[in-house]
Amino acid sequence: MRKEELDFTTIEQLEADTGKLCEMAAGLGAPTWQERKEKQKPQCKFGEEGVCCRICSMGPCRITPKADRGICGADVDTIAARHYLRRAAAGSAAHSDHAREMAHALLKSSADSQFRIRDEAKLLRVAAEWGVESEGRDVYDVAHDVALHGLNEFGKPFGALDCLKRATDERQRVWREQEIEPRAIDREVSTSLHMTHMGNTADAPTLVRQSLRVGMADGWGGSMIGTDFSDILFGTPTARATEGNLGVLEDEMVNIVVHGHDPAFSEMMVLAAETPEIQEYAKSAGVKGVNMAGLCCTANEVAMRHGVRMVGNFLQQENAVLTGAVEMMCVDIQCIFPALGPLTDCYHTIFVTSSPVARIPGSKYVQFETETAFDQAKGLVKEAIDNYKNRDKEKVYIPKSKEEATVGYPCEQIILELDDVTNSHEVKTVNGATEERGSYKPAIDAIRAGVLRGAVAMVGCNNPKVRPDYSHIDIMRTLMEHDILVVTTGCAAQAATKVGFMNKEAKELCGDGLKRVCTLIGIPPVLHMGACVDISRMMLLATGIAKDWGVDITKIPVVGCAPEWMSEKAVAIANYVVATGLDVYLGIQPQVQGSEQMTELITEGTRGISGAGYIINTDPDELVKAIIDGIEAKRKLLDI
Numbered sequence: 147m148r149k150e151e152l153d154f155t156t157i158e159q160l161e162a163d164t165g166k167l168c169e170m171a172a173g174l175g176a177p178t179w180q181e182r183k184e185k186q187k188p189q190c191k192f193g194e195e196g197v198c199c200r201i202c203s204m205g206p207c208r209i210t211p212k213a214d215r216g217i218c219g220a221d222v223d224t225i226a227a228r229h230y231l232r233r234a235a236a237g238s239a240a241h242s243d244h245a246r247e248m249a250h251a252l253l254k255s256s257a258d259s260q261f262r263i264r265d266e267a268k269l270l271r272v273a274a275e276w277g278v279e280s281e282g283r284d285v286y287d288v289a290h291d292v293a294l295h296g297l298n299e300f301g302k303p304f305g306a307l308d309c310l311k312r313a314t315d316e317r318q319r320v321w322r323e324q325e326i327e328p329r330a331i332d333r334e335v336s337t338s339l340h341m342t343h344m345g346n347t348a349d350a351p352t353l354v355r356q357s358l359r360v361g362m363a364d365g366w367g368g369s370m371i372g373t374d375f376s377d378i379l380f381g382t383p384t385a386r387a388t389e390g391n392l393g394v395l396e397d398e399m400v401n402i403v404v405h406g407h408d409p410a411f412s413e414m415m416v417l418a419a420e421t422p423e424i425q426e427y428a429k430s431a432g433v434k435g436v437n438m439a440g441l442c443c444t445a446n447e448v449a450m451r452h453g454v455r456m457v458g459n460f461l462q463q464e465n466a467v468l469t470g471a472v473e474m475m476c477v478d479i480q481c482i483f484p485a486l487g488p489l490t491d492c493y494h495t496i497f498v499t500s501s502p503v504a505r506i507p508g509s510k511y512v513q514f515e516t517e518t519a520f521d522q523a524k525g526l527v528k529e530a531i532d533n534y535k536n537r538d539k540e541k542v543y544i545p546k547s548k549e550e551a552t553v554g555y556p557c558e559q560i561i562l563e564l565d566d567v568t569n570s571h572e573v574k575t576v577n578g579a580t581e582e583r584g585s586y587k588p589a590i591d592a593i594r595a596g597v598l599r600g601a602v603a604m605v606g607c608n609n610p611k612v613r614p615d616y617s618h619i620d621i622m623r624t625l626m627e628h629d630i631l632v633v634t635t636g637c638a639a640q641a642a643t644k645v646g647f648m649n650k651e652a653k654e655l656c657g658d659g660l661k662r663v664c665t666l667i668g669i670p671p672v673l674h675m676g677a678c679v680d681i682s683r684m685m686l687l688a689t690g691i692a693k694d695w696g697v698d699i700t701k702i703p704v705v706g707c708a709p710e711w712m713s714e715k716a717v718a719i720a721n722y723v724v725a726t727g728l729d730v731y732l733g734i735q736p737q738v739q740g741s742e743q744m745t746e747l748i749t750e751g752t753r754g755i756s757g758a759g760y761i762i763n764t765d766p767d768e769l770v771k772a773i774i775d776g777i778e779a780k781r782k783l784l785d786i
């Protein structure tokens with residue numbers, strides 16, 4: 147197929163679909179974020195610039211031309227830095243608490259339940275790495291010890307996180323010497339909150355250093371453990387076909403949307419819907435079947451492991467309900483609009499919350515427990531089937547737009563794809579465990595030769611401060627044209643799906659070099675690596691490339707980019723990516739620009755600590771130009 151023949155969905159089509167849904171919603175009096183955003187204008191400039199402090203009840207204090215300090219004497223730099231660290235700590239806490247849940251699920255795993263070991267090789271690899279004996283033992287005894295070891299990483303009193311040993315020696319040295327090596331995960335979160343308590347650290351550079359450390363507790367702690375344990379329990383993802391966008395909802399089927407982040411809940415829903423019992427139930431209710439669809443990062447999890455189709459990303463969560471065709475929306479944790487309560491009241495949609503961490507008014511609360519999860523899931527699917535008869539045809543509008551995608555490229559899959567081309571696969575035994583590892587050398591050779599210029603980890607959310615999805619799409623397209631491979635997670639990944647960038651035919655949109663690589667290996671030019679918790683996979687990918695290349699990670703032409711980020715988790719992520727040694731290009735301001743010192747610290751100051759920093763530009767065209775220039779500058783330093 148030639149470029150001119152490609153007929154992928156455009157951003158204008160996506161916006162037209164949203165426009166039509168919002169118009170119908172207005173007719174029904176259904177509230178939307180677009181309407182609420184208008185009512186929030188103008189947004190508070192003090193908050194925007196990070197110069198407002200509410201840390202103690204002598205405040206709130208704001209820095210203005212007439213007041214250069216808060217009541218306690220905190221200046222603008224202290225105030226901006228404290229709030230920045232608090233956001234990073236909250237993000238780290240969120241990802242890591244998710245991981246803790248996965249550890250508890252692993253601790254309860256058994257051969258006769260749905261929480262069983264699906265990737266034994268990975269379990270044994272982690273066991274060997276952590277010194278958990280596996281020789282001659284029952285696999286579940288090993289799994290439970292690995293889970294306990296993981297749980298200990300949250301609160302161990304001494305030492306640093308074990309996953310740090312996966313990094314290059316050089317990185318480990320930098321982290322140690324710069325004192326950003328995270329100790330226990332919970333300790334870094336607690337210390338961050340303690341440091342920012344009224345009357346403690348006022349020194350902005352120290353607070354920025356701790357932001358890196360608490361970010362590291364997420365990326366090389368909570369997130370990394372969460373990803374490993376999900377793979378062990380539900381299987382390490384492999385490349386598979388799926389589809390994405392609102393058009394995956396079915397007019398004549400029961401639509402259930404799973405939304406959030408924790409795969410434990412969504413996995414059970416997907417497995418339940420596939421049982422003969424549920425299929426029979428649907429038939430007896432006179433419906434054609436159950437159509438499970440994912441939203442936000444839960445979508446990434448179930449798409450990569452089951453091929454479940456993805457209905458959309460963060461700012462599309464209301465759109466799914468507005469179609470009037472969703473019988474049930476089941477959520478777990480994070481990125482869930484409280485607005486879904488009043489919104490689902492306007493439709494027949496049953497809104498189910500499942501976690502004590504995310505209780506939302508207007509929802510039906512079903513507390514999910516590992517022991518009863520599968521039966522609870524079957525009960526919910528049956529309830530959704532029963533609800534199909536309540537669908538009001540007058541309210542239904544399902545946009546047609548959807549695109550095919552190939553998803554599921556964790557490091558293991560990338561290595562396999564490269565092996566298939568070069569036959570460099572080797573099987574080694576490390577500490578008693580079988581380690582199958584090829585090498586990133588073919589990709590490195592392509593970068594050295596200039597066929598590929600480099601790679602960008604595109605991550606992050608949507609944010610109504612910018613045209614939703616536009617920055618993701620615009621930047622990815624330009625990178626592809628410039629022979630830069632994109633690996634992506636989270637809501638950025640779904641933006642790519644919606645416009646066909648994860649379709650293998652999208653190679654036609656690329657420069658000659660990237661097109662050649664995609665054709666040879668048989669991959670799309672945008673590789674799907676998972677949910678936002680899986681950005682830890684990206685750190686291991688960059689580490690693997692640096693190790694196989696034999697250079698420090700700061701030197702490889704690989705960078706991170708979050709053009710539409712919004713959450714506190716994104717602040718934690720940006721910090722650990724920078725601490726890992728990769729520059730991060732941001733399209734949304736991190737709300738510290740009221741402080742010149744903080745602006746300097748996060749863009750330049752961190753370079754003296756980890757060798758990387760932020761590059762911030764809210765214009766996507768200028769941001770992508772900066773990324774390309776940054777990659778070319780790294781190539782020049784490597785003399786390639």
Ligand code: SF4
Pocket residue numbers: 199200201202203204205206207215216217218219220225344345
């Ligand atoms: Fe105001 Fe200081 Fe209290 Fe912040 S900590 S609210 S600046 S008095």
Ligand code: MSK
Pocket residue numbers: 407442443459460480481605606607608635636637638677678679712713715716
């Ligand atoms: S869901 S954190 S909006 S990526 Fe992970 Fe999307 Fe950002 Fe939530």
